Amino acid sequence: MISSMAIHNIATATASHQSNFPLKLISWNISNAHPSSAAPDFIRRSKQSPNLIREECLRPTPTPPDIIALQECPYPNFGQNELASSGYVSVGTRPSHCGYVDLLVREELAMATTNNNEHAKLMTTMLQECNLPSVATTIDLPNGSTVAVSSSHLAPFKDGAFLRKMQCQTLMELLHQHAGNSIHLGDFNMRAAEDKDVENACGGGWMDAWKETGSNSDAKFTWNSFSNRYHDGGFKFRARFDRCYVRGESLAVRQFSFMGNEPVEKKGDYLSDHFGLAVELDVLACGDGSDESVQVEAEEEKAGK
Numbered sequence: 001m002i003s004s005m006a007i008h009n010i011a012t013a014t015a016s017h018q019s020n021f022p023l024k025l026i027s028w029n030i031s032n033a034h035p036s037s038a039a040p041d042f043i044r045r046s047k048q049s050p051n052l053i054r055e056e057c058l059r060p061t062p063t064p065p066d067i068i069a070l071q072e073c074p075y076p077n078f079g080q081n082e083l084a085s086s087g088y089v090s091v092g093t094r095p096s097h098c099g100y101v102d103l104l105v106r107e108e109l110a111m112a113t114t115n116n117n118e119h120a121k122l123m124t125t126m127l128q129e130c131n132l133p134s135v136a137t138t139i140d141l142p143n144g145s146t147v148a149v150s151s152s153h154l155a156p157f158k159d160g161a162f163l164r165k166m167q168c169q170t171l172m173e174l175l176h177q178h179a180g181n182s183i184h185l186g187d188f189n190m191r192a193a194e195d196k197d198v199e200n201a202c203g204g205g206w207m208d209a210w211k212e213t214g215s216n217s218d219a220k221f222t223w224n225s226f227s228n229r230y231h232d233g234g235f236k237f238r239a240r241f242d243r244c245y246v247r248g249e250s251l252a253v254r255q256f257s258f259m260g261n262e263p264v265e266k267k268g269d270y271l272s273d274h275f276g277l278a279v280e281l282d283v284l285a286c287g288d289g290s291d292e293s294v295q296v297e298a299e300e301e302k303a304g305k
Contacts, residue, residue: 021143021283026057027069027151027185027242028260028276032099033078037232038269045264052271054082056260065278066106067139069151069185072099072272079104096133096153101186103135103151130170134186138178144286145250148179152186164190165197172202172247181248181283187274188243198245209244209279212253219258222275229268244279255280 030053035045058064068088070079079102080090088104095101127134136150150171155163168184175182184206190198199206210219222242225234246253261275 019143020285021141021145022254023067023141023147023183023281023283024063024065025067025069025149025183025185025244025279025281026065026259026276027071027187027244027279028053028057029071029153029187029242029272029274030073031230031272031274032072032074034074036230036264036269036271036273038229038266040265040269049271050078050082052264054086056271056276057083058086059259064106066109067149067183067185068102068104069149070102070104071096071151071153071187073102074099076100076102078102091137092135094133094135097156098153101133101135101151101153103137103149105137105139109139109141126174127171132167132171134167134171136171136175138175141283143283145181145283146179146286147181147183147248147251147283148175149183150175150185152184152188154186154188154190156189158191160189161191161194161197164188164194165201168198169201172206176202176247179248181250182246183251183281184243184245185277185279186243187241189241190243192240198243206245206247207251207253209246209253209256209277210240212246213256216256219256222258222277223273224275225273227268228270228273228275230270230273242274242277244277246281250284250286252282252284253279254282 033049033053035042035049039045057068068083073079076093083104087107089107089110090102090104093100093102133154134150134152136148138146138148140146152171154167199208220240221238223239225231225236226238257278259276259278260271263269264271
């Protein structure tokens, strides 16, 4: 597994250009797989947590998710160690202000990798130079569409708003160079006042998956220390720190819900201080021109136009 910012082009072995593709994604800050203060037995939970996290990642949908974005992994290889046996490949990890960011792709979607993509190499270099706490990749889906996906753990605290805005702007611009359809997942540490800045970044048009599915109040606050007693004696508040943003003519948000939001053994006992996101998108079949426009821009740049 690559420890630096990993940007790959991932292609499926076969492709059908006839139908839309239901892309299922989850994103979860797993709090370094550390036991909750409300866990009945700290030592026993310490041993159980990695397996419980793996089971929860595979639970949200009738079929396993295609993409698993993790934040606050306790060590770089955590995702690969826990999920490789369930058919996932890590495309890379990056350190953040707390733990590691990982992005895992279902093995069927990672059967072939294009290593000679000049733009992917350029983006990898730029992401490393920017020191972004993110992992990103592009994926070629069976219906011929291409999507760019990232997992991020952005700057913390209220006074980190400007840095978060710059991190989003940089990441969005880089990914858009490689695919007209982009999906940004992760613990953004955002406050409500920052919504417009992110939605309008890099030319605007970014759709907040929670808002696109009706802004359900039951799936709003991914941090809720009133009900989640993960931190003993901490200040109680609610926040929508974790986000999924999508942009592209081929993308439509179909479902948005929580995962990791059920107590493990008793009231207040959760696997993480964050609830995770489970999102399902429809990715339209190739042919709407959104990915083609990026390809044309790349070809013109290569030709020196």
